[in-house]
Amino acid sequence: MSAASDTIYSLSSGGLPSGVAVIRISGPSALTVCEGLCGGPVPPRVATLRTIRSRNGDVVDQGLVLSFPGPASFTGEDCVELQVHGGRAVVDRLLDELATFPTFRHAEAGEFSRRAFAHVKLDLLEIEGLADLISAETEMQRRLAGEHARGGVSQLYQGWAKRLTHARAMIEAELDFADEDDVPGSVSDMIWQDTQKLRTEIAEHLAGARTGAIIRDGYRVVISGPPNAGKSSLLNALAKQDIAIVTDIAGTTRDVLSVDISLAGFVVKLFDTAGLREAVDPVEREGIRRAMALLEDADLILSLSDTPDGFMVPPDSQIEILRIATKIDISSESWDRAAADVFVSVEQPEGLQSLISALTARLPDQTKADSFAVPSRRRHADHLTQCLTALDEAVESVDLDIQSEQLRRAGDALGRITGRVDVEDLLDVIFSEFCIGK
């Protein structure tokens, strides 16, 4: 990353041409250069219409100018936003002009956010949330990203980190001042209750990681079964698109095919796979190997068969399996009600509708007010797991030194999620709580 003393700029709005293009500038020279371009200072945080001129006096464009003197800005530095006409030539001319000023350079990917982090305007969770918000395509993704971007989850973690620091301070006090009279006896009893409670809260929060992953990355549904069970036909019917090749030849599908459908605000990723059988053809064998591998990280397996004794997916899997009876337009009399969970035919909408209902019922329930305060990335879940492990070690140990060390590790694990490891001085806490009198 280049010098933080540089002033950076970039086009912050989307593809050109567009009605309006927003060019963002941040850094020590942002305000002075803006004054030069716009013929004088503009009032902070007020949209002001100005003619923008190059240094030789040429008019570049007319547009709205917004200035945000630091630290009250996105990056915490002096910032300027120029809203100009979104033509390619207009934007190019303006970017070329900006490049001529000393210390000015084009921003690198993510550099505005990086500066916001450096100036403690945003933590890592909020930055990740912001990135997710920009790429959100479903309502659920928007809400999950918003919860992170607005600091809701950061606040939760800060509250927990604070309680950990407090618990550690109490233990340190017991260690350092055990022979003093004014320290209450066995502070441990008081703090372990809260530590246990904290452990439960973090574990419950971590349990939401699966929901976060489903919202962010989609609910993975793998269609599996013997050749000619109707897998590709079902994929096409659910996607309402002619995606997979369908023929009456067993072994038609070899590559894994995937399509995203939207259900109840969630992305559902459907996978069509090669029919499972003992194959000799090396291409088909590879297709079957890929089909089996995909079963391992499905959220749900649709095990298809057009006959009651034809289901092939081993039922001992950890992953939920729905048995789907297919082609019931021609096979209904051979089926017993209990032989499958859902009965479909691509010729009949009712069966497909009941399959869609069964899928929807398996998606997370996001109707609770706080239900978007869940870990959204693997990184978060990993650190939370480390935090819980350290808490368990602290609770299990009877050695004050080890307890304190494990509580510190638990707090550090939380701090790594937000990128802000708690630097609060333990002694401050100790002295503010106890009247040590020294």
Ligand SMILES: Nc1nc2c(ncn2[C@@H]2O[C@H](COP(=O)(O)OP(=O)(O)OP(=O)(O)O)[C@@H](O)[C@H]2O)c(=O)[nH]1
């Ligand atoms: N009558 C009827 N025929 C169906 C239905 N679904 C699929 N078929 C037929 O069954 C045959 C096999 O369908 P596919 O969708 O290719 O089956 P598949 O499981 O993908 O087969 P492989 O890719 O070869 O493993 C085709 O001739 C389809 O037209 C159905 O609901 N009703």
Ligand SMILES: [K+]
């Ligand atoms: K087929």
Ligand SMILES: [Mg+2]
């Ligand atoms: Mg197929």
